[in-house]
Amino acid sequence: MNMNWFNRDIITIENFSREELEHLFNIADKYMNIKFKDSLKGKIIANLFLEPSTRTRVSFEVAAKRLGAEVVNVTGEYASIKKGESLYDTLKMLDSYCDLIIIRSPIEGSAQFAADICEHPVINAGDGTLNHPTQAMIDLYTIKNTFNRLDKLNIGVYGDLKYGRAVVSFILAISKYDNKIYAISPEQLKIRNEIKDELLNKGVKIEEFTNLEHVISELDVLYVTRLQKERFVDLAEYERVRGSYKLDLKSLEKSKPNMIVMHPLPRVEELTYELDSTSKQAYFRQAKFGIPLRMAILSLIFGVEV
Amino acid sequence: MEEYEMKVTKIKNGTVIDHIPAGKALSVLSLLELTGKEGYTIALVMNVKSRKLGIKDVVKVENLEINPNLLNRLALIAPEATINIIRDYKVYEKRKIALQDVVENILKCNNPTCISRQYNEPIISSFRVISKKPLKLKCNYCMRYLNESEVIEQIVERSKF
Ligand SMILES: [Zn+2]
Numbered sequence: 001m002n003m004n005w006f007n008r009d010i011i012t013i014e015n016f017s018r019e020e021l022e023h024l025f026n027i028a029d030k031y032m033n034i035k036f037k038d039s040l041k042g043k044i045i046a047n048l049f050l051e052p053s054t055r056t057r058v059s060f061e062v063a064a065k066r067l068g069a070e071v072v073n074v075t076g077e078y079a080s081i082k083k084g085e086s087l088y089d090t091l092k093m094l095d096s097y098c099d100l101i102i103i104r105s106p107i108e109g110s111a112q113f114a115a116d117i118c119e120h121p122v123i124n125a126g127d128g129t130l131n132h133p134t135q136a137m138i139d140l141y142t143i144k145n146t147f148n149r150l151d152k153l154n155i156g157v158y159g160d161l162k163y164g165r166a167v168v169s170f171i172l173a174i175s176k177y178d179n180k181i182y183a184i185s186p187e188q189l190k191i192r193n194e195i196k197d198e199l200l201n202k203g204v205k206i207e208e209f210t211n212l213e214h215v216i217s218e219l220d221v222l223y224v225t226r227l228q229k230e231r232f233v234d235l236a237e238y239e240r241v242r243g244s245y246k247l248d249l250k251s252l253e254k255s256k257p258n259m260i261v262m263h264p265l266p267r268v269e270e271l272t273y274e275l276d277s278t279s280k281q282a283y284f285r286q287a288k289f290g291i292p293l294r295m296a297i298l299s300l301i302f303g304v305e306v
Numbered sequence: 307m308e309e310y311e312m313k314v315t316k317i318k319n320g321t322v323i324d325h326i327p328a329g330k331a332l333s334v335l336s337l338l339e340l341t342g343k344e345g346y347t348i349a350l351v352m353n354v355k356s357r358k359l360g361i362k363d364v365v366k367v368e369n370l371e372i373n374p375n376l377l378n379r380l381a382l383i384a385p386e387a388t389i390n391i392i393r394d395y396k397v398y399e400k401r402k403i404a405l406q407d408v409v410e411n412i413l414k415c416n417n418p419t420c421i422s423r424q425y426n427e428p429i430i431s432s433f434r435v436i437s438k439k440p441l442k443l444k445c446n447y448c449m450r451y452l453n454e455s456e457v458i459e460q461i462v463e464r465s466k467f
Contacts, residue, residue: 086426109421109447113429128419130448194449 005300009115010123013136013173021176024296025141030306031292031299038068039304045071046098048090049125050078050105055265055287056125056135060102063294067304072098078106088117095120100301103127121301129163135264136166136173138293142286143174143221146260151177154218159225159245159270161185162192166264167225175199181206182215186241189231212247217254222247223262226270248272252280262286317349320368322390323380328353330383331363333458336465337379337412338372346370359386374401379412381405382441383461409433409443413452413460420448 004020045064049057061071074094078087087110094101095118103114104125111124111131126132144150155174157167161183171191175181181199183191183206190208191199199206209215216222227245232238247261247270260282263271267283275281299306326334331350335341340348347368356362371391380387381403389401411430415422422431422445433443433452441454 086428087421087424088427088429107419107421107424108417108449109445112447113421113427128448194444194451 001303002300006303007121008301009111009121010133010297010301011111011115012124012131013133013169016133016137018176021137021140024137024293024300025144027296027300027306028141028289028293031295034066034292034295034306036066036068037306039299040064040067040069040302043069043099043302044097045069045298046094046101047071047073047075047125048094048101048103048105049073049075050087050103050107050110053104053126056104059287059290060123060125060294063291063298066291067295067298069099069298087113091118094118100298123297123301126165129165129168132165132169132264134290134294134297136169137297138286138290139166139170139223139262139264140173141289141293142262142282143260145285145289146282147220147258150174151179153179153220154182155179156182156184156212156215156219156222157225158184158212158222158247160189160227160231161225162189163228163231164225167223168192168195170223170264171195171199175202175204175206179205182209182219183207184209184212184215186210186227186237186245188233188237189227212251213254216251217256219255219259221260221262222255224267224270225264226266226268242269245270246272247275249274249278252278255280316395317347317366317368317392318395320346320366320370320392321372322392323365323367323372323384324362324388324390325356325359325386326363326365326380326384327359327386328361328363330462331365333383333461333465334363334365334380334387337382337461338367338376340367344370377401377403378406379409381438382409382412382457385438385441405435405438405441407435408446409435413443413457415445415448415450416452416456417445417448417450420445420450422447 047057047060064071091114100121101118102123102125103111105127108128108130110127115122124131124133157171224247227242229238259280261280263283265287331352349366351364353361377389390397391399410432413431415431422429432446434446436442436444443452
């Protein structure tokens with residue numbers, strides 16, 4: 001049993017050391033080809049999803065079921081919870097019924113709040129624009145799986161770097177290792193100062209750009225996220241920007257042969273389908289790794305062997 | 307003898323808060339949770355000439371030795387303030403104020419979708435002080451910054467009667 005992981009809350013990627021992540025990746029390797037184990041038989045996991053997210057919810061559910069756990073899905077919108085009971089009461093109830101709580105919420109800080117009040121471990125499956133730690137773990141695992149290392153890479157992050165919780169978590173995760181980060185985004189969707197200060201304090205090499213074309217030839221990884229219309233104050237600006245934030249074969253022409261394109265999915269229009277069949281496409285693999293990695297997370301938290 | 311002492315008589319017992327930035331005396335009362343309804347005699351002198359600050363405010367509260375925990379809050383808007391506890395017309399104790407590392411339940415996070423802002427949840431706001439000069443706080447729930455001018459704005463807004 002790894003005591004660093006046993007019974008642990010997973011709230012933000014920042015709380016995890018490289019050694020702890022390394023251990024996780026080793027366990028995930030072992031789950032790569034395991035279809036079913038009953039090591040979590042008798043455990044009941046609550047999937048509390050307060051905003052729509054099929055992908056992450058299903059991924060957690062499948063991972064739990066492949067380990068023999070039962071899953072209860074509680075879905076709704078935070079707004080409707082508001083009219084009835086508080087998040088606090090919902091969490092208290094789930095905490096008394098279940099052995100672990102997975103929470104997705106549009107409200108920043110929900111997962112920390114949940115961890116503060118629940119006795120059972122809490123996993124953050126995304127809170128507002130803030131954190132998505134398990135996605136970040138999957139992202140790192142994908143890079144490690146591809147390059148056999150997590151450092152000395154040129155990492156491009158592309159799109160909404162201000163509100164995209166997956167990409168922000170990814171930046172915090174990849175900056176634990178010695179890499180160069182190219183932050184490419186429209187002016188109004190640049191990395192928030194809070195995050196940038198944190199990175200600069202840690203001595204992370206990061207540079208900001210607005211144009212992918214200028215840096216594409218230097219990148220080993222290009223992490224793409226979608227632009228969300230609702231984040232733009234000026235819709236005309238959104239219309240202007242969205243066209244230029246589309247990735248197609250042509251925009252990758254000058255990229256390195258071994259460069260990979262990642263995306264937390266779902267995509268809207270920022271990734272053209274023509275990329276799917278190229279060797280640079282890594283996003284389907286990234287999505288697939290979600291299962292062994294989440295199986296590894298669950299088994300580590302419950303302290304069961306592979 | 308300082309100028310303000312001619313305007314307000316010395317108190318026998320209580321607390322004198324000196325070197326408050328000019329115009330912030332009402333905010334000081336608000337932070338100390340003094341509304342006037344408690345019945346204490348409170349003297350407020352604004353815009354007194356001061357060597358240290360140019361002009362300053364002074365607050366005197368009679369018959370109350372203000373709790374040090376409350377006094378530490380003053381560091382948010384009056385970091386240079388000096389506190390004298392008066393007993394029998396003499397300075398019995400000089401207290402220093404220090405901003406604590408975590409500021410709870412006084413300020414409001416500026417992010418409307420922060421969990422600490424959801425009125426129906428049993429939760430209090432919590433900020434970590436990441437810089438004292440200039441003042442900069444970070445919400446412990448949503449990690450957003452609250453800067454000095456925003457802190458002052460909130461406190462001043464609250465102290466309007
Ligand atoms: Zn907040």
